[in-house]
Amino acid sequence: MINEIVVRIIAERIITRGENPLRKRPFQLDDVTNEEYRKAVEDYIITNTADVTGVEEVVTQ
Numbered sequence: 001m002i003n004e005i006v007v008r009i010i011a012e013r014i015i016t017r018g019e020n021p022l023r024k025r026p027f028q029l030d031d032v033t034n035e036e037y038r039k040a041v042e043d044y045i046i047t048n049t050a051d052v053t054g055v056e057e058v059v060t061q
Contacts, residue, residue, distance in 0.1 A: 002040050010037070011044040 012018065013027040020027040029045075032038040 002036055004040075007037065007040045007044050011041045011048070014041065015045060015049060 010027065010032060013020070014029055017026040019025065020031050023031065029038065029041065032041050
């Protein structure tokens with residue numbers, strides 16, 4: 001079972017280059033070793049970061 005709060009915290013640290021407290025360096029996706037959490041973090045980053053997906057918001061008037 002995946003804890004969505006943990007996924008959000010890890011993803012936000014990766015996006016903002018926050019520190020990984022265990023390694024004393026910026027958090028990287030490779031630091032997530034659990035396959036289920038890694039997939040969840042990847043999905044979170046993709047859905048919450050337009051730069052990663054290359055999608056631009058189109059505003060119609």
